[in-house]
Amino acid sequence: MLGSIYVTVAVAFTLTIGILNFLxxxxxxxxxxxxxxxxxxxAHWLPLGVDGGLAWPLAFIIGIVAAVLASLIVERFTFRYLxxxxxxxxxxAIPLVSSLGFLIIFENLVLIAFGSEAQAFPEKFKSDxxxxxxxIGLPQLMSLAISLLVVAFLxxxxxxxxxxxxxxAIAENPDTASLLGVDVRRIVPLVFLFSGLLCGVAGxxxxxxxxxxxxxxxxxxxxxxxxxxVLGGLGSIWGAIAGGLLVGLLEALSIHFFGADTVDVAVWxxxxxxxILKPSGLFGASRIGKGKL
Amino acid sequence: xxxEINNLDVRYGRNHAVKAMNLNVDDNEIVAVLGANGAGKSxxxxxxxxxxxxxxxxxxxxxxxxxxxxSAERVDSRLALVPEGRQILVSMTVHENLxxxxxxxxxxxxxxxxxxxxxxxxxxxERKDSQASVLSGGEQQxxxxxxxxxxxxxxxMLDEPSLGLSPILVDQLFELIKNLRGEGISIxxxxxxxxxxLEVATRGCVMELGSVVLEGASxxxxxxxxxxxxxxxxxx
Numbered sequence: 461m462l463g464s465i466y467v468t469v470a471v472a473f474t475l476t477i478g479i480l481n482f483l484x485x486x487x488x489x490x491x492x493x494x495x496x497x498x499x500x501x502x503a504h505w506l507p508l509g510v511d512g513g514l515a516w517p518l519a520f521i522i523g524i525v526a527a528v529l530a531s532l533i534v535e536r537f538t539f540r541y542l543x544x545x546x547x548x549x550x551x552x553a554i555p556l557v558s559s560l561g562f563l564i565i566f567e568n569l570v571l572i573a574f575g576s577e578a579q580a581f582p583e584k585f586k587s588d589x590x591x592x593x594x595x596i597g598l599p600q601l602m603s604l605a606i607s608l609l610v611v612a613f614l615x616x617x618x619x620x621x622x623x624x625x626x627x628x629a630i631a632e633n634p635d636t637a638s639l640l641g642v643d644v645r646r647i648v649p650l651v652f653l654f655s656g657l658l659c660g661v662a663g664x665x666x667x668x669x670x671x672x673x674x675x676x677x678x679x680x681x682x683x684x685x686x687x688x689x690v691l692g693g694l695g696s697i698w699g700a701i702a703g704g705l706l707v708g709l710l711e712a713l714s715i716h717f718f719g720a721d722t723v724d725v726a727v728w729x730x731x732x733x734x735x736i737l738k739p740s741g742l743f744g745a746s747r748i749g750k751g752k753l
Numbered sequence: 754x755x756x757e758i759n760n761l762d763v764r765y766g767r768n769h770a771v772k773a774m775n776l777n778v779d780d781n782e783i784v785a786v787l788g789a790n791g792a793g794k795s796x797x798x799x800x801x802x803x804x805x806x807x808x809x810x811x812x813x814x815x816x817x818x819x820x821x822x823x824s825a826e827r828v829d830s831r832l833a834l835v836p837e838g839r840q841i842l843v844s845m846t847v848h849e850n851l852x853x854x855x856x857x858x859x860x861x862x863x864x865x866x867x868x869x870x871x872x873x874x875x876x877x878x879e880r881k882d883s884q885a886s887v888l889s890g891g892e893q894q895x896x897x898x899x900x901x902x903x904x905x906x907x908x909x910m911l912d913e914p915s916l917g918l919s920p921i922l923v924d925q926l927f928e929l930i931k932n933l934r935g936e937g938i939s940i941x942x943x944x945x946x947x948x949x950x951l952e953v954a955t956r957g958c959v960m961e962l963g964s965v966v967l968e969g970a971s972x973x974x975x976x977x978x979x980x981x982x983x984x985x986x987x988x989x
Contacts, residue, residue, distance in 0.1 A: 622852070622856060625845070625849055625852060625853055625856075626853070626856060628842075628844065628845060629842055629845070629853055631844075632842050632843070632844050632845070633840060633842065635804060635836075635840070636836070636840040636842060637853075638803075638804065638824045638825070639802055639804060639824055639828075639834050639836060639840075640828065640853050640854060640856050640857075640900070640904075641824065641825045641828030641829070641856050641857040641904070642825065642853075642856055643823065643825045
């Protein structure tokens with residue numbers, strides 16, 4: 461079940477859209493970069509130096525660091541650049557397009573470096589256990605716990621810290637935030653740092669559960685995460701969590717009852733029906749637009 | 754001199770909002786800036802707080818040249834702006850709004866200061882954990898001023914604070930402005946309510962098309978209110 465990965469990526473989307481009103485299309489690539497870099501480190505470079513026990517955590521950490529760096533690069537050259545040149549970047553669709561450009565560039569750089577086939581990790585994480593007749597993968601259970609823990613920590617930061625309040629102030633009104641002394645330009649990279657971190661964690665969870673990486677591994681997860689975010693309620697962190705779990709559940713159920721081909725129809729069909737009945741999503745506030753976080 | 758504005762020029766594209774403006778605010782002074790809509794009053798305050806760039810001229814505040822400094826640095830120099838329309842953060846609680854007012858402050862005295870805001874405005878104290886969106890217009894104005902006070906400003910700039918308030922609340926507001934001056938805070942007051950503004954102000958000026966066209970002690974401006982109204986295009 462991909463639920464926990466959808467949750468984490470959906471929250472990454474929610475951060476940039478909730479605070480900056482920016483649908484960051486590069487997120488799937490950032491998720492992918494974690495997996496591919498972790499794989500590259502584990503498969504090619506680490507056996508030369510580090511051995512055994514430390515190799516995996518180290519590969520994952522390097523993967524997550526790569527994701528955060530990639531996310532900050534995107535901030536520097538889409539969001540900040542446009543803000544400096546054209547004022548309020550949140551009013552433009554241009555960052556959206558340039559983030560799409562980064563998605564394609566990142567994917568193709570990885571393709572040039574490692575080829576287009578899926579690469580398997582040298583080792584699988586297998587430790588399933590049974591409750592009655594239900595198979596529960598230990599990695600899956602851990603994934604859910606880790607993703608919820610990371611998201612809960614993030615939401616605690618947003619709720620109670622000075623920086624979190626500043627971010628929420630920017631979400632509601634960047635002008636008010638700056639007149640209170642919030643240095644918007646300095647604090648915006650934090651949003652990208654957090655969302656990069658979430659993508660990194662999601663990438664690691666994906667690798668642990670599926671052991672395959674490829675340049676396009678982010679696309680399906682990314683689009684499903686967008687669906688999850690909108691399903692749960694745009695701009696709400698708890699909505700993104702609920703949406704992610706729901707999309708994971710919908711997938712599992714539709715595979716079980718109707719076969720693997722029906723998955724996308726089930727997920728996107730449900731999304732469209734929910735949006736017709738309740739345009740703000742299942743758990744979204746009634747306000748649609750900027751500043752909901 | 755607390756605030757010196759020298760030959761200030763503010764432009765938005767082709768719009769020349771403030772033209773070579775000179776104005777000073779002394780310690781313990783209330784200066785009223787009057788003018789019709791579009792005279793450049795809000796642009797002046799935004800430029801003073803670093804929210805729009807200055808095209809030419811300089812802004813000196815308590816001896817520091819702020820012209821090229823960021824809004825955040827101006828908050829550090831203890832200059833505060835209560836913007837037009839209050840701009841309360843309605844998705845947050847009253848208490849969170851006040852905490853953000855002290856965003857640039859270090860140390861433990863912040864909560865004491867917020868407590869004293871609750872004493873000054875008991876309505877806010879009663880609703881400290883409510884969303885700011887449930888406050889009435891008058892309470893929102895109190896919150897906006899309270900939020901500015903938490904930053905311990907030496908000068909507060911108020912942009913149309915009486916707009917949309919009932920006559921009783923307007924009286925309370927101007928009483929508060931007078932009291933703030935008594936506490937050693939200077940005020941730059943942009944107002945449509947000429948009579949009230951000139952009652953509390955020590956000096957006043959009238960802006961037209963981005964420049965000061967009339968300036969003087971507020972009692973003499975009040976005496977000569979016909980002239981003020983002529984510039985503003987309003988009825989005496």
